[in-house]
Amino acid sequence: MRFTLITLAILLANISIVSAQGIGSGGTIKDDGRFAxxxxxxxxxxxxxxxxxxxxxxxxxxxxxxxxxxxxxxxxxxxxxxxxxxxxxxxxxxxxxxxxxxxxxxxxxxxxxxxGWFSEVQAEFIFKGKREKVTLILKLQPEGLGYEWVIDAVSFPPFKNLFNKPVGDEKDFLHPLSHELGFMNLRRAFQDSKMPEAFTGNAFHPDYLTLFLYEMKQNNLRFSTVNEVKFHFxxxxxxxxxxxxxxxxxxxxxxxxxxxxxxxxxxxxxxxxxxxxxx
Structure with a gap:
């Protein structure tokens, strides 16, 4: 009997066809079932x-x-x-x-x-005068006696091609005996090369969120609006x-x-x- 009543209640909440919205006593909005x-x-x-x-x-x-x-x-x-x-x-x-x-x-x-769950926010920012789409990943973390949403990662198209680290024969490198020269050949990495990321280790991955926050602090990046929010479980x-x-x-x-x-x-x-x- 309980199962029948529960099922009926849910079905009624979904298939009731009444006016979209009405005014209840005292001028309050009267819900028509769709709100439920x-x-x-x-x-x-x-x-x-x-x-x-x-x-x-x-x-x-x-x-x-x-x-x-x-x-x-x-x-x-x-x-x-x-x-x-x-x-x-x-x-x-x-x-x-x-x-x-x-x-x-x-x-x-x-x-x-x-x-085990987090939010994906599609937003727009103004970057150096140009409107750009940004994906922000936010998650909950404990804070004091409660919780707070924090930015965990960012995906920002203008940063995507900043660090195209070459591989194989195209990759420049520091000779294994560079230490004998007091690493004076670091000039190759920091002055002569247009890809200093080529001289980083295999585990190197750019921290896009830090770059994003840096550009904001330099007033090169300004928040505009949020377009879409979804959640992943x-x-x-x-x-x-x-x-x-x-x-x-x-x-x-x-x-x-x-x-x-x-x-x-x-x-x-x-x-x-x-x-x-x-x-």
Whole structure:
């Protein structure tokens, strides 16, 4: 009986067809059901994924409540947390994912304060008078008694070709007996060469974030606006999914799963490297 009521409540929240918005008593906005169906905030995405709020969004559930982490409620919620209009995620893949998350022996939940998820922000900056697109990667870290978002990495096209380190026969080098000359031949690296990065070690990787902040401190780089925000999750063992915001008519709106990948060994690192785009 409980399963039937929960399922019915979720379905009603998604298929009720009423006027878009009305005015309640006292001039307040009266929600028509779409507001409850839409996952309006990312925090609500967490609560719905874990079954920590009621289908209408008005009641929070806590440990000890009968519906807290309730399996049928979670199943209904997760089904509506997918972008079911434009995403190419197959029905079979969704089913596999939901079965993994709702496993009786090992149910898995999202944790806001745990590692394994981060944000990708598409922004615009003015760099030396020219508008440029910038990708910022942000993550949560503990700070004092709470948490804060911090910039973890940046991908900035003007920096991409600054350090094209040559390899093989094209690479210039310092002779292994340079120490006998007191390294006076460093002139080759710092004065004669247009690619001083050629003289760095094999493990050298430019720190684009430091360069980015340096240009800001030199007043060469100025923030303009944010164009898009999405979130990447690796907290569910063996899976990766992306959450994006959809603002459109209908009920399948708000923060929804826009991409889903079942991970094979090595896939997690490959996806993270692609997102961070540091090479």
């Amino acid at each position: 169906a839409s996952t309006k905030q990312l925090n609500q995405f967490f609560r719905r994924f874990n079954a920590e709020e009621s289908p209408d969004g008005n009641t929070r559930f806590y440990p000890g409540d009968s519906l807290y982490h309730n399996r049928p409620l979670r199943q209904g919620f997760i089904q509506i947390l997918f972008d079911n209009q434009t995403s190419s995620v197959s029905k079979d893949l969704k089913t596999q994912f939901i079965n993994t998350v709702l496993s009786d022996g090992y149910p898995q939940y999202l944790n806001f304060h745990r590692t 690796f907290q569910i063992e063996g899976w990766y999914f992306e959450v994006s915001q959809f603002n459109r008519p209908g009920f399948n709106t708000g923060w929804l799963i826009s991409n889903l990948v079942k991970l094979n060994p090595g896939d997690k690192e490959t996806i993270q490297q692609y997102i961070y785009d540091q090479k």
